[in-house]
Amino acid sequence: DIQLTQSPSSMSASLGDRVSLTCQSSQGIGNYLSWYQHKPGKPPKPMIYYATNLADGVPSRFSGSRSGSDYSLTISSLESEDTAIYYCLQYDEYPLTFGSGTKLEIK
Amino acid sequence: QVQLEESGPGLMQPSETLSLTCTVSGFSLTSNGVGWVRQPLGKGLVWMGTIWAGGSTNYNSAVQSRLSISRDTSKSQVFLKMNSLQPEDTGTYYCARHGWPYYFDYWGQGVMVTVSS
Numbered sequence: 001d002i003q004l005t006q007s008p009s010s011m012s013a014s015l016g017d018r019v020s021l022t023c024q025s026s027q028g029i030g031n032y033l034s035w036y037q038h039k040p041g042k043p044p045k046p047m048i049y050y051a052t053n054l055a056d057g058v059p060s061r062f063s064g065s066r067s068g069s070d071y072s073l074t075i076s077s078l079e080s081e082d083t084a085i086y087y088c089l090q091y092d093e094y095p096l097t098f099g100s101g102t103k104l105e106i107k
Numbered sequence: 108q109v110q111l112e113e114s115g116p117g118l119m120q121p122s123e124t125l126s127l128t129c130t131v132s133g134f135s136l137t138s139n140g141v142g143w144v145r146q147p148l149g150k151g152l153v154w155m156g157t158i159w160a161g162g163s164t165n166y167n168s169a170v171q172s173r174l175s176i177s178r179d180t181s182k183s184q185v186f187l188k189m190n191s192l193q194p195e196d197t198g199t200y201y202c203a204r205h206g207w208p209y210y211f212d213y214w215g216q217g218v219m220v221t222v223s224s
Contacts, residue, residue: 032208032209032210034210034211036152036211038152042216043201043203043214043215043216043217044144044152044201044203044211044214045214046210046211046212049206049208049210049212050208050210055212056212087151087152089152089154089210089211091208091209091210094165094167095154095165095166095167095168095169096142096154096157096167097154098151098152098153098154099151100151101151101152
């Protein structure tokens with residue numbers, strides 16, 4: 001199975017900060033990686049698909065990038081509503097696998 | 108608009124068989140795949156399996172021996188059946204649509220399932 005390693009596992013940052021979350025794949029998955037924002041009591045919300053594409057309705061302060069087997073989700077200017085757990089998902093090979101998540105909090 | 112809604116019993120006994128239904132609207136099951144994802148209590152997200160637009164299925168090997176996913180296209184419903192439930196199967200179960208290219212673009216609200224005697 002493809003392992004996705006997310007780092008950090010948790011972090012806190014201040015409003016307005018630039019924040020980057022990382023997801024490293026154990027095997028090549030091309031661009032078949034997506035990011036989800038998950039808040040308590042809500043379903044996961046797609047943020048980025050195909051590594052770099054912004055999902056519908058997602059604010060432009062979010063962006064995705066790829067460098068080899070390392071994928072990043074960047075928030076250019078952190079807002080209070082961005083507090084959540086963020087998961088990456090690879091959908092290149094079965095079984096589809098999620099990373100273990102990064103918990104993002106506001107200082 | 109695209110919507111998915113899970114339904115099923117909230118409380119199950121160990122060794123019982125779980126049956127969940129995902130009712131979709133705003134798209135056809137013959138055009139998009141639908142997957143099931145669960146979140147065990149206090150843990151992260153886990154893909155369980157998918158039924159694709161053509162009717163084929165893929166399962167996570169971790170639950171494959173206990174899991175079956177099927178559908179009724181005329182009713183726009185996808186079904187999950189998992190037998191031999193154990194307390195560790197407790198969690199929230201989501202159905203989600205595969206968009207293009209295959210990521211989950213729409214999710215149901217989820218249904219909480221508790222397995223306890």
